[in-house]
Amino acid sequence: MLLGIKYEAAKIGEVSDDALAGIEEQMKREVGEGWAWDDEVLRGRNAVRREHGLPGLGGPGDMPAPSAGGKLPLWRRILKR
Secondary structure, three states: OHHHHHHHHHHHOOOOHHHHHHHHHHHHHHOOOOHHHOHHHHHHHHHHHHHOOOOOOOOOOOOOOOOOOOOOOHHHHHHHO
């Protein structure tokens, strides 16, 4: 799950292509070639996507984002200071 979070956060954060490729290689080593559709990876990726108000990728953890009432998620409010 943590690798999914790391990967999706990097994608959303627009890290360099080299850094993203490095994360993909790590995921291939630790999860296998089918990492993109691994249930735990998808849970992590979808969790990050929900935090950013983006649609899920399908599969586990693909639930609609709860309404935040127009407020940023707590972690984003803290980092924004």
